[in-house]
Amino acid sequence: MTQTTIDKVCVIGSGVMGSAIAALIANSSCQVVLLDIVSNDPGGRNAILKKAMENLKHQRPDPLSHFSKLDFIKIGNLEDDLQLISECDIIIEAVVEKIEVKHQLYNKIIPYLKDNAILASNTSTIPLKKLKAGMADSIKSRFIITHFFNPPRYMELLELVLDSEVNSAIIDKIAKFLTINLGKTIIKSNDTPGFIANRIGCYLLELVVRKAIKDDLNPVIIDKIFTNLFKLPNTGIFGLYDLIGHDVMKLISSSLVKSLPTHDNYQEIYLPTLLLDKMLEKNLIGRKGDGGFYRISVVGGVKTKEVIDFSDFTYKPLKDYDMEYNSINELLESSSIYGQFFQDILVKFYLYLIGLIPTVTDNIYDINKAMKLGYSWKIGPVELLYQLKEGFEWIKNQALLKNLPLPPYITNNSYKLIEASKFQFNRINLEESRILLKNNSAELYLYQNRLVVSITTKMNCLNEEVFDLIIQVVELAEERGQDLYIIPLTDYFSAGADLKLIARHIKNNDFVKLEEFLALGQRTMTRLKYSNVNIISCAVGFALGGGCEILLHSDFIVANQELSTGLVEVSIGLAPGFGGIKEMFYRADEENKAKPTITTDGNNNTSLEPQQDKAELTGNFLEKSISKIVINSLKTEQGRLFFENLLQSSNRSISQNDYIIEVNRDLVGTLFKINSFGEGSIGPATCGHVVTIKYQILDTNNNLINEATKTFSLGSWPIIPAIDMITNGMMVGQSRQAVIPPQYAYYNSKYRVENIDHDAYYKVNIMLNSILPNNFVNPAEVKIFDNEIAYKIPLLCGDKVKFAAKITRLSNGEILYDSNKQDKNIEMKIGDINYPLIVSYALHGKVPVGTRTVIAKGKTFKALGSKVNHMLVQDKIEVDEFLMLELSIVD
């Protein structure tokens, strides 16, 4: 009988792919034997392997899920340790892409294969029939190609190439291992050069790069269009070409061109391109060379992205490009050079892609999926086609217009079938299932006779309806005596509690509703935990905040190895409200682990019995107490301001990227509810600048209270303090409208604004006419990092503040100023022109706790006051060098 489990895998070749495939397999807790050639190095016969193992610890992104996984890998060489092969169920060959080397290796190892062991090659270009030429039938029946994508831990795609000689039990066994143990999605490809994803992906890369160079177009614009409109990964096309390496691209494309038929369109687009040859000559081969189409230059620790200038192969800082097109359709209808360019390449690309059916695959869904999983396209090429007004018809019409031959898939109308069948891109085919219960936010269905609940809100966020349905569903599962599965229909589990809902409650001052929401969430989690059926949560992508809390309250978690999960809300100042903290305690405490099993995807380790909780930590006492504290803090002005800003439904995401900085800077905007109009040209104004503004102060019924044009230094508060605060950050020519809370509307006794009531809100309109001197802090050139966030009103232009400061020259680490060394803190008014401009810039909008680190150019460290600079000697600073300012607020 054929053994069905895989206990040990041998990987041969410890290069880029071999070592990473070994790590991937070890991550699933499967034993691995990693073999390579004998080294002549003084490091010993296994020196190549030892180096590969060492590299695994340092590579980014990390190939290992944990250092301890290295213990699953045993190394050996192809002379002394061949007998190790006979212990292995699968042997994956990942040696150099040379057919004669691969053949020699097979001859060497085949005598050691145990019966039914599967032999697989990771080749990216050599056809199966060539690899298996000359093999005995008993080996041919278990020889396949398993094409992993780089980096294997992170790329979900695996292209499987096999032929009719391969035994079906072998196919089942390898498919189970690749999908269940390694979490890969298999796409079968016919035995054709480059298989599916690389054939299409490399075609597009060569097509775009070569045509753009020929038409003298700007890579930055093309990449921006690809990433913004087509949702390709941030590298775009030119960036990806750099990432792969121009040398590697040349190897791949020349190998493809050699093995593809002469009429294949790859031959037609792979034209000699002088500029690309010159780049190769100059070692401008991408990230691993001296630059590529792009280059990152590092000056004084600060990274700048640059783009090549083909006229002399130098690099210039990359200028951002304002997108002219709002949609793909708008782009394709445009008569601009870029509109025409995209029209041309898209028609060619799609004709090529569709032309691969049925030679490469007969399944257009597989092509779509392969590009998503192998090239990380957010939207597959076929889905993209549906975003065009006329879909396939557009391709058809364009091809006719341009006199290009149509592939059979179009001429025989096969494409109409897929239009009619309306794509199903989800993991679970809902058509196979029966919906039992449903509301606007979640649904329960019977899938393969199992009760499955899925959340259907944006990002699978948790709201009242989700909780209601879960509670109802647990009752039903108990009645039926059936286990309950919580499975997402999307590539992620849940982004947690619906923050927009929480924000609405806070904004409306509706703390009763907020408390009810929290209590409902707590009840739901408790219901999951104490249900008398098993709750099995299957998680992929992310399970954040409340999403993580669902997992923590489940009996079993089937977690994809790449799942990101945690109680992330603490980093935005929110306390986990649904019981997660308590569950974390249990899981941290081995002895009292309530729900013991966290497995890798489908790893079948889910049979452990849940243990009993300790009595004193059951229920939601902890969460109730914490959420009471949070709610009380939200009732304060500071708390509300903090959350309103944090949770506002702007078009800015709530993601972690840099958001701490944005939170603090945007507090000012939230405080005054600022709306800006126009872009402006010169600026921005920073506290300390002398500005001329035209302003109006109105009451909340829009009655004009005061209006004038005034020139003053920002921070001197000549009118009412709020006007200085709101003007900060404006550009000349821009106007702003804002609402002023009473504490910023009091009049200045010197320039008295009559009729201002200390307890009332006001509105202001400000138009900025000029700024002096002409010395600005460009926000795009300044990096700001904060070490703390807090429920505090931010410091504002004109406020007095006490802080410690240190200024360091980044190029050599020289400390130019340190207030601690002088043993005295600085006390200044934000906007004092005797301190460097950057100090006021950094203080305005900062919450008055913690440290703020600012990296900016020397020019911003000059003081506006002509000669005096309370921190630095002016002559010591070069305008273009990078300096780091660290401010720690005192008190």
Ligand SMILES: CCCCCCC[C@H](O)CC(=O)SCCNC(=O)CCNC(=O)[C@H](O)C(C)(C)COP(=O)([O-])OP(=O)([O-])OC[C@H]1O[C@@H](n2cnc3c(N)ncnc32)[C@H](O)[C@@H]1OP(=O)([O-])[O-]
């Ligand atoms: C009073 C005390 C209260 C305590 C309550 C505690 C409850 C519980 O214990 C704690 C939680 O769960 S706390 C929660 C802990 N969870 C977190 O802190 C996670 C916060 N979210 C994130 O970090 C990122 O959004 C992701 C990494 C999830 C996705 O990143 P990406 O792929 O770059 O996508 P993207 O562009 O970022 O978002 C796309 C759209 O989804 C929207 N949206 C997203 N999450 C939302 C949410 N929770 N809600 C609502 N909406 C949410 C987002 O606004 C945007 O909408 P738009 O209308 O199209 O603009």
Ligand SMILES: NC(=O)c1ccc[n+]([C@@H]2O[C@H](COP(=O)([O-])OP(=O)(O)OC[C@H]3O[C@@H](n4cnc5c(N)ncnc54)[C@H](O)[C@@H]3O)[C@@H](O)[C@H]2O)c1
């Ligand atoms: N690099 C990628 O992105 C990628 C992606 C998918 C597939 N592949 C395929 O994976 C395979 C390995 O590629 P790589 O990028 O890891 O190459 P690599 O050059 O990084 O590693 C090749 C390995 O082969 C070993 N080797 C050299 N001569 C040998 C011999 N005579 N016998 C046994 N081993 C020998 C080397 O010591 C080295 O460890 C190739 O078939 C390649 O086409 C590569």
